[in-house]
Amino acid sequence: MLSDETINKLVERLVKRIQDTNVRILKDIGESINKVGTLTPAKANQLANILKYGGDYDKIVKELSKVTKLNVKEIDQIFKEVAKSDYRFAKQFYDYRKIKYVPFDENNALQQQIKIVEKATIEKYLNISHSSMIGYNIKLKNGNVVFKTIKEAYHELIDEMVLSVGQGKETFQQVLKNAIESIGESGLRVVYPSTYIGKDENGNEVIKHHTRRLDSAIRMNINDGINELHNRTQDILGEQFGADGVEVTAHINPAKDHQDLQGHMFTFEEYEKLNNKEEARTYDGKIIKANKNRRPVSTMNCRHYEYKVVLGVQKQKYSDEELQKILDANEKGFFYEGKHYTNYEGTQLQRKLELKIRQERDKMAIAEENNDEDLKNIVEESKSKIKMYNKKRMELQKLIFGG
Numbered sequence: 001m002l003s004d005e006t007i008n009k010l011v012e013r014l015v016k017r018i019q020d021t022n023v024r025i026l027k028d029i030g031e032s033i034n035k036v037g038t039l040t041p042a043k044a045n046q047l048a049n050i051l052k053y054g055g056d057y058d059k060i061v062k063e064l065s066k067v068t069k070l071n072v073k074e075i076d077q078i079f080k081e082v083a084k085s086d087y088r089f090a091k092q093f094y095d096y097r098k099i100k101y102v103p104f105d106e107n108n109a110l111q112q113q114i115k116i117v118e119k120a121t122i123e124k125y126l127n128i129s130h131s132s133m134i135g136y137n138i139k140l141k142n143g144n145v146v147f148k149t150i151k152e153a154y155h156e157l158i159d160e161m162v163l164s165v166g167q168g169k170e171t172f173q174q175v176l177k178n179a180i181e182s183i184g185e186s187g188l189r190v191v192y193p194s195t196y197i198g199k200d201e202n203g204n205e206v207i208k209h210h211t212r213r214l215d216s217a218i219r220m221n222i223n224d225g226i227n228e229l230h231n232r233t234q235d236i237l238g239e240q241f242g243a244d245g246v247e248v249t250a251h252i253n254p255a256k257d258h259q260d261l262q263g264h265m266f267t268f269e270e271y272e273k274l275n276n277k278e279e280a281r282t283y284d285g286k287i288i289k290a291n292k293n294r295r296p297v298s299t300m301n302c303r304h305y306e307y308k309v310v311l312g313v314q315k316q317k318y319s320d321e322e323l324q325k326i327l328d329a330n331e332k333g334f335f336y337e338g339k340h341y342t343n344y345e346g347t348q349l350q351r352k353l354e355l356k357i358r359q360e361r362d363k364m365a366i367a368e369e370n371n372d373e374d375l376k377n378i379v380e381e382s383k384s385k386i387k388m389y390n391k392k393r394m395e396l397q398k399l400i401f402g403g
């Protein structure tokens with residue numbers, strides 16, 4: 001399997017395209033608002049129709065489509081690299097069993113599985129990236145938050161800005177500030193259909209869909225696809241070379257539910273117990289206690305991977321002493337702002353700070369495109385917050401990883 005660092009770099013390159021696209025869309029929105037704010041009410045209304053129906057929204061959709069095509073092409077490359085890496089690792093077991101190790105491109109069962117998982121991942125990615133499924137969580141005057149597609153959010157915001165132009169500069173600025181705050185905090189999001197019933201702004205019962213930031217959704221989609229490909233590849237390769245057990249990878253700062261099992265080998269029978277949250281025994285006889293909160297390995301955002309192996313051919317990658325050092329370092333953790341955190345908990349704090357940084361950058365993207373002097377305060381405030389959050393993030397980085 002490719003290293004965590006390599007996979008993260010590959011995936012984050014795709015995610016960054018989405019984040020950059022989000023910023024460009026917000027800048028387009030900010031530019032449109034700026035045009036409206038400089039006109040008389042009559043001319044603002046004329047411009048609104050041009051902005052809404054004269055191509056500005058189409059430009060946003062084309063930008064999303066362009067990025068989607070680039071990312072789909074790279075998903076194919078990433079999946080092939082993952083499968084090749086897995087296949088190289090498996091060679092030692094083909095050799096041990098004296099089974100012919102055919103070239104990667106000639107392993108038909110493996111190639112077929114790559115196509116199946118890749119197709120499913122890309123289809124989900126395209127659904128996530130479809131313009132009718134993405135938009136913003138907009139905060140209403142009554143405090144409720146509702147999801148609006150990009151088109152709905154863009155059109156309604158332009159209409160609201162045109163209306164505010166006729167009510168004076170102060171009203172325009174307040175509406176704009178509210179929009180910046182709402183859209184900035186939301187970020188570009190994707191809606192996931194659900195059956196949950198809630199109420200809309202008028203008190204009517206409606207289905208309330210769950211939303212997630214688009215960059216986070218894309219990251220999860222691709223990582224899930226990589227996990228699925230790896231798991232299916234291991235099933236095929238294990239069957240071909242006659243695997244009789246599983247080895248679980250290990251990494252620093254593991255989540256609590258997987259810290260005792262990482263790095264160990266298991267027979268298939270014991271591994272099934274493990275994933276059923278039961279007590280299990282490692283290949284060398286150590287007891288892994290039952291845990292009702294344990295996630296199956298390599299699922300649900302787990303960073304561990306399972307490898308099909310022939311038990312006894314090789315030693316586990318990490319010694320028991322090395323594995324214990326990883327756990328001890330994680331539990332030792334650090335104190336931050338008067339509270340103790342494990343290193344794993346520290347990485348969760350980092351993610352929260354990274355989200356806040358993205359939110360402030362989104363606010364800046366809209367505000368910077370407007371020439372109003374009063375909005376410069378928003379830009380400067382966001383810059384100040386980004387600087388503060390980055391400082392905290394680097395402090396955590398040193399506490400968690402040293403250096």
